[in-house]
Amino acid sequence: MIVKMKFLSISGPRTDIDRVCDVYLSKYEMQLENAVTELKTTDNLLPFVEMNPYKEPLAKAEEFTSKLSAAGTPADTALSTDEIIALIREVNHDYLELQEKKELLKKNKDELLEKLHVLEPFRPLDFDLHKVLHYRYMQLRFGRIGIDYYRKLEKYLFEDLNAIFLEGTRDENFVYGCYFVANTEASKVDSVFNSLHFERITISDEYIGSPAVAYESLEQDISDLDERIDEIDKNIQELLDDKAGKLLGARKRLEELSNNFDVRKMAARVDDNKEDYYILCGWMGEDDVAAFLKESENDDKVFVVVEEDREKFFGEPPTKLKNPKFFKPFEMFIRMYGLPSSNEMDPTVFVALTYTFIFGAMFGDVGQGLSLFVIGGLLYKLKNMNLAGIISVAGLFSAFFGFMFGSVFGFEDIIQAHWLRPMEAMTNLPFIGQLNTVFIVAIAFGMGLNILSMIFHIINAIRAHDTENIWFSTNGIAGLVFYGFIVFTIVLFMTGHQVPGNILMVIFLGIPVLVFVFKEPLTNLAERNHKKLETGKGMFLVQGFFELFETLLSYFSNTLSFVRIGAFAVSHAAIMEVVLMLSGAQEGSPNWVVVVIGNLVVCALEGLIVGIQVLRLEYYEMFSRFYKGSGREFKPFNNHKKQDKN
Incomplete structure (x- = not known):
């Protein structure tokens, strides 16, 4: 509602x-x-x-x-607004101080990591860095050279070069190392290495000992910094956890105040x-x-x-739906199509009953239905998923029709059919001959739903004070009389009774047809609106003829669409028969792996297809007759909505 x-x-x-x-x-x-x-x-x-x-x-x-680590801490809501602001300022002051210290340590760590990265390729070199970098008569150059250039250096220049090159490490592109050169030869040797694209790398003279010892020292310094950073993180966590209850209460209250x-x-x-x-x-x-x-x-x-x-004021009232808990998941389908306006009826209960009933008829199986009921119910309970709730209720109706059809996981020899077997039941009809019973029932059911939809349309039109849609439209009283008389005549004919005479045909079919064609002038007359036709009389009649043809065609197509209910009921039984045939059930010893996999595949794929087809019937065959869905959703300003008692 x-x-x-x-x-x-x-x-x-x-x-x-x-x-x-x-x-x-x-x-x-x-x-x-x-x-x-x-x-x-x-x-x-x-x-x-x-x-x-x-x-x-x-x-x-x-x-x-x-950032709190303590789960389940109760919120302390006893603080006043001034106390909450003071608490946030105090915690923020201490937090920022710790964060500042942490950032400084991280900066120092990044600097050490950069030095570590620079020093790493020279770890195999065995000399004291501080001493060699302070030689008086000799200079030392660290760097890297491309492997191809290094091979040329080894092959052509090492013997004639007044320098000593010591290799550290190498990768797929470069050789890392250093060369010693006398002060007097430095300029000449540097030129040779520059011509070979030797890239110099600067290493500080602050290190004591070999590159390997310096590298280990840097690693130790970085490890010490990590411990200090972890200690600050621990202090931050303790700071927040000690005030967890107050912070949770402050957040809740600040949300309300904001x-x-x-x-x-x-x-x-x-x-x-x-x-x-x-x-x-x-x-x-x-x-x-x-x-x-x-x-x-x-x-x-x-x-x-x-x-x-x-x-x-402007605009229509927003729409707020309020339905019993059993029907509440089906509001999802209403929102997908569009919420009802303030003067429309809420179709949630109608959708819930028709959707689940039709789904069950198209997917009738006790075992599969109960499986859908249990799985959907658990998901709805744990995850609060509306679709899961819909699946669970639809599963109950599937199980009900499974009893009516005598099918349990596709097996039709476990229980007796309380109504009929979809693939076997046939009915003899006048003029048509033998036809599957479920097809006949599906069409009859569709006719009933179409009539009910027209009644809903009239109710909505009365609420909206819409004269044309109450009396003269194809879904109004004129349409209800026309379609209802056709349904009545078909039922009489198919059951072997005498059909209405010609005079009744003219009254109950001819008059509604004329009303359909002349609904616009009739509406103007009923509302005492002396409005002239926008088009000429000839064009008006031509337009009325084509609209009448479209109306009659829509009555026929809408009714025939419900055949899919019976078609899917038959196809479901046929598919499960194929599954049992593949499992060898006819020989008396079925392969249970094939039975289980087959049932899972049918539940997933056919269940999805049936769900979509039923939704199509709801939207295109029923909603199109009585429902506009032009309402706007009710959106309260506060985020703390009170729970609906229903």
Whole structure:
């Protein structure tokens, strides 16, 4: 069902807006509308331009609580607003101090890692770095040279070069090492190495001992820094965990305060030089309005007006659905198509009953149905997935029709069919001959649903005061008479009874046809609207003829679409017969692996296809007759929605 909405305005002293949001609006679901634009009959409305002071503390509280390690810590909500702000500032001060120390250590670590990276290729060299870098008559150059150039150096230049090259390590592209050269030969040797694209690498003279010893020393320094960083992380974690309860309570309260303050975005203020007050307006459920009025009746700072004249505001009321828990998952299908407007009926219960019933008829099997019921129910319970809830309920109907068809995991010799076997049951009809019984029942069921959809259309039209759709449309009373008489005649003929005479045919078929063609002038006449036809009489008749042809075709195609119910019931039985045949069940000793895999594949693939086909019937064959889905969703401003008791 659709919750009846009321539009109300709330006003009071400007400084009292936060209290009103905290004390009253946090308890009730209210969709706020922009008061500046909605209350067009009120003068001197101004928007609020204040900045939200709780955004930054809330962001900090969310950051701190996201780092908490203690799970299940209860939130301490005893702190006042000032105490919460002071807590966030204190924790943030200590946190930033520790973070600053940590960043400094990380910077030092990065510098050491860079030195480690530079020194690593020269670890095999066996000499004291500090000493060789301070030789008086000799110079030392560290660097790397391409492997191809190094081979040329070895082959052609080593014997004539007044330098000694010591190799450290090499990779697939470079040879790392150093060369010693006398001061007098340095310029000449440097030129030779430069011509071979020797890339010099600078190594500090701060190291004591060999490159390997220096490398180990750097590793130890980095390890010490890691321990200090871990110690700071531990201190940060202890800082936050010690105040976990207060931080959780602070975050919760700051969320409420921030959301309440954001109400100002939708509020208006009025300053008439005497007093400064706020105005809030929006939609609230009828029951919530009654409770809110009762709770605030003795509050002299709150003034509430429930608007009855819709011309004072823009737009239709938002739609809030309220259905029993059993039907609530099926609201998903309604939202996919579009929510009903305020003057439409809520089709959730209708969809729930028809969808599950049709699904069960198309997928009738006790074992597979109960499997869907259990798996869907568990997923719905654990994950709260609406689709899983729908599958679970549909599985119950599948199991019911499994009993009616006598099928358990495809086996038809375990239980007796309480109604019929889809592949075997045949019925002899006049003029047509023998036809599968499930096809006949499916078409008859579809006719009944079409008639029910037309009745729903008339109800919606009455609610909307739409004269044309009540009386003259193809789904209105004229359409109901026309289609209902055809269904009545077919039933009489197929059951061997005498069909209505020609006079009744003319009355119940001819008159509705004329109404279909002349629905526009008839509507104008009923509404006393002397509006002329937009097109000429000839074009009007031609257009009416083609619309009539389309209408008759739609009646036929809509009815025939329900044959798929019987077709899938038969095909499901046939597919399971193939599965049992492949497993060797006919010989009396089935391969249970094949049986299990076959049932899993049928459940997954055919269940998916049947689910889509049933949804197609709902949307195209039924919804198209009575449902528009043009409503807008009810969106309360506060994130802390109260739980629906139903």
